[in-house]
Amino acid sequence: MAVVFYARVSSADQTIEHQCQHAEAAGFKIDRVVADHGVSGISTHLADRPEGKRLFDILRSGDTLLVRWIDRLGRNYGDVCDTIRQFMRQGIVIRTVINGLVFDGATKDPMQQAVRDALIAFMAATAQANAEALKEAQRSGIALARSTDGGNKYRGRKPSFSKEQFSTVCEMLELSAGIGKIASATGLSRQAIYRIRDDRAAAVGALTRWEG
Structure with a gap:
């Protein structure tokens, strides 16, 4: 079960290295890094980004998709919701570095x-x-x-x-x-x-x- 770290930077004052260092400092062990440079999270859905779309081929059931924050997946409400739910249906766990949020499809309890x-x-x-x-x-x-x-x-x-x-x-x-x-x-x-x-x-x- 691999931990894949996805990073997205849209401007010159952001760096992939900084996001990786932050994740490692928080105690995460990263097996693979996938990153998009100069890509907007508003106008470009994850599946349409050069590297983001590779996540759908790379990740397998039991793997963890790690992101610094939910906004790295995107800044479009519908796309972010659909993306997370699709990954959960595939048995993939989504975790955030900030606040340590965890989203998965493990629970069967409706509440x-x-x-x-x-x-x-x-x-x-x-x-x-x-x-x-x-x-x-x-x-x-x-x-x-x-x-x-x-x-x-x-x-x-x-x-x-x-x-x-x-x-x-x-x-x-x-x-x-x-x-x-x-x-x-x-x-x-x-x-x-x-x-x-x-x-x-x-x-x-x-x-x-x-x-x-």
């Missing part, structure tokens, strides 16, 4: 199945909602950057967090994770997490302005 399915739906919805919020905040950030200082390229102070870290913070906040736990998962200071929590639009606006 436990209902709770599991509700959590899958919630996680998928959170991934899509955060992606949409990020896009809206990016638009606001671009508009602000253009209007600031008469159109000059004043970008302000460089953010201490990346888009990947920002996304993780938002998703863990949605799950009511504590600030200390978020800091441990992301490597950010408590102050940075508080700033993101208190004004997400301003945080992602700053990220957008520093993209140049």
